[in-house]
Amino acid sequence: MTIARSLVLFALAALAEIGGAWLVWQGVREHRGLLWIAAGVIALGAYGFVATFQPDPNFGRILAAYGGIFIAGSLAWGMIADGYRPDRFDIIGALICLAGVGLIMYAPRG
Template sequence: MTFFWFIAAAVFEIAGCYTFWMWYKLDKSIYWLIPGVISLALFAWTLTLVESSFAGRAYAAYGGIYIVMSLAWAALVEKHLPSVWDGLGALLCIVGALIIFFSASQLHQSG
């Protein structure tokens, strides 16, 4: 379930932030900020549903998922395909997130 919550959190965070981008950078209506703030609140709540002993560790592991989901958002919503370098960077971040996530679960089981 943890990866589900990470993915849900990323969607809420990116969507919420994107509404601010639309308002400020794309001259969309200020009313876009209303669903944006709601989405950001859902993001914060969703991250609390992740099983972790420490918030910082959950946020660190989430970072890798966020990066991959941001690149997917760019491709799907903004129609901007990531470069090979984007993909390589995302892969490195996912490896780091997996190390943090699985080492945390090992520490939790042995502690």
């Protein structure tokens, strides 16, 4: 259950951080206005709280592993929200990052 909980928290963190950054991007670069920017800032703040609920007590480990989730999630977000099509190197790189997440977060430690 701990791994499942951790994965759900990583997914929620990615949704908040990537979604928040996308909202700010839309507000500034696509001239959608201050409400989009404000919603993005709130979502980015929510990301910071979600990360604190990870069961592992080590800040550095969680944020390092989340980096891999962020990479893969950003590519997925771009595909869904912006029609971006990753090439094989994007996909291979994301898979390597996700393997790193698994190693960092879930490898047995003695």
